[in-house]
Amino acid sequence: MKRARSFAAFFTVAVALAVAQGAYGEGAKLAGRNVKIGCQVSLTGKGAEWGQAAKVSMEIAVEEINAKGGVGGLPIDLICYDTQTSEAEALKTVSRLVERDRVLAIAGPCFSSEFEAIAPQLDTQLKTVINSYCSAKPGLSAMSKWAFRNTLTSDKQLKPVVDAWVAEYHPKKVVIIYDAEDAVSKAEGVAVLPALFKEHGIEILDMLSYRTKDTDYSAQITRAKSLGADGIGLGSCYQNAGAIVKEAHKQGLMVPVVGGACASAPGFIEIAGKDAEGAFMSTAAWIDDPRPEVQAYVKKVVPKLGGKPPYSGPRAYDIIYSYKYCIEKSGVTNNPADLESDRDKIRGCLAGLKGFPGVAGEITMNEVRDGAGASAVLKVVNGQYVNVAK
Numbered sequence: 001m002k003r004a005r006s007f008a009a010f011f012t013v014a015v016a017l018a019v020a021q022g023a024y025g026e027g028a029k030l031a032g033r034n035v036k037i038g039c040q041v042s043l044t045g046k047g048a049e050w051g052q053a054a055k056v057s058m059e060i061a062v063e064e065i066n067a068k069g070g071v072g073g074l075p076i077d078l079i080c081y082d083t084q085t086s087e088a089e090a091l092k093t094v095s096r097l098v099e100r101d102r103v104l105a106i107a108g109p110c111f112s113s114e115f116e117a118i119a120p121q122l123d124t125q126l127k128t129v130i131n132s133y134c135s136a137k138p139g140l141s142a143m144s145k146w147a148f149r150n151t152l153t154s155d156k157q158l159k160p161v162v163d164a165w166v167a168e169y170h171p172k173k174v175v176i177i178y179d180a181e182d183a184v185s186k187a188e189g190v191a192v193l194p195a196l197f198k199e200h201g202i203e204i205l206d207m208l209s210y211r212t213k214d215t216d217y218s219a220q221i222t223r224a225k226s227l228g229a230d231g232i233g234l235g236s237c238y239q240n241a242g243a244i245v246k247e248a249h250k251q252g253l254m255v256p257v258v259g260g261a262c263a264s265a266p267g268f269i270e271i272a273g274k275d276a277e278g279a280f281m282s283t284a285a286w287i288d289d290p291r292p293e294v295q296a297y298v299k300k301v302v303p304k305l306g307g308k309p310p311y312s313g314p315r316a317y318d319i320i321y322s323y324k325y326c327i328e329k330s331g332v333t334n335n336p337a338d339l340e341s342d343r344d345k346i347r348g349c350l351a352g353l354k355g356f357p358g359v360a361g362e363i364t365m366n367e368v369r370d371g372a373g374a375s376a377v378l379k380v381v382n383g384q385y386v387n388v389a390k
Contacts, residue, residue: 030072030327030334037062037323038097039078040108040130045085046212046237049265050110050312054133055080056304057297057313058107061320071324072334078320083109090114091121098128102339104327105129105346107319110312112137112183115147122146127340129347131323133316136261136284137184138192142368148350149370150315150322150363154184154261155192157282157375162196162258164377164388165280169256171231173203175224177217177244178235180209188260189235197233205229210240217247225253237262242271249275256280264378265311269385276380285314285360286376286387297359315371318358326350 039058042051058078066075079101081093090109097103106128109115115135122130122144131148138153165171174197178189189207197204205227208220221244224232232248232255234241241263248255257279259268264281272279287298287309297317301310326349327334332342356363364372377389 038103038106039080047085054316
């Protein structure tokens with residue numbers, strides 16, 4: 001009976017993905033020679049690991065869709081630009097995609113600082129959907145009706161992680177160390193983590209900041225140690241987080257650590273080594289998820305990344321399939337004269353997306369156009385992330 005239920009569950013997921021990846025393509029044929037979708041990825045700068053995985057993942061989705069007849073009978077033309085993990089470059093490339101390349105919709109950018117720079121221009125000038133696969137600073141999608149994020153914001157990611165971290169380690173007084181320059185890390189450091197710690201009655205001894213390019217965290221750790229902290233909350237990307245944890249252990253501050261959306265890349269473990277053991281991290285897409293559709297995706301993408309895990313890739317992959325669905329479902333013509341109305345039709349479809357199947361989980365947009373759903377609770381055990389969510 002258990003085996004029968006497992007097969008039924010797998011069959012249901014497989015059918016849903018097949019529908020998402022093919023059946024919606026049987027509608028009216030579109031005008032033109034191809035369907036243009038824009039892509040903003042950080043291939044250089046501090047976000048290179050995220051951008052490279054996202055780009056390869058979107059390219060794989062495009063290859064799959066085109067091999068099965070494309071969108072409305074036309075192949076997808078994925079037009080990608082490197083944002084260089086820079087707000088200025090993100091603004092430049094989004095304008096190029098909208099005004100020169102005349103894409104129907106855009107996947108990306110990843111970083112919240114980039115997304116935050118673009119969003120205010122969407123209602124007044126760009127009027128084209130952007131859909132980020134990893135921006136997690138709370139509140140950004142509410143800035144424009146054209147702004148979407150197929151990911152969980154860091155407050156939603158961190159709540160179950162902090163709950164699990166507290167249940168295991170029972171910290172009473174903590175320090176928060178955060179990047180004052182990175183948008184999502186700062187939001188976690190000054191708003192998200194303090195609120196979650198206070199829910200558990202944890203005393204915040206101090207909130208210590210640093211700058212993105214800093215490499216010396218001895219002062220912050222010395223301060224945390226002098227205050228008697230029995231836990232550390234990190235608003236930090238993985239490069240800094242790994243170095244901070246190493247410095248803490250170097251100074252003998254062997255206390256549990258919890259980090260957010262930007263800290264949980266596999267690179268955190270690579271940098272921190274054995275000092276990463278026991279750390280809790282949040283993520284919106286767990287690539288070691290044993291679901292068959294997830295592992296089928298991983299099998300395709302990992303070889304193209306030289307064996308590296310595709311952090312941020314699953315939700316980027318899913319965005320392309322959601323665009324295929326919305327282009328075919330909402331009456332898009334792909335006629336150049338209808339570009340403005342076509343973009344608005346895609347926007348309306350995405351805003352109403354509920355339960356759309358994807359390898360990162362079902363896509364459901366909430367009232368402010370952020371992804372909804374459950375996230376993994378990752379703990380470093382024997383040098384690997386393990387999902388300890390109950």
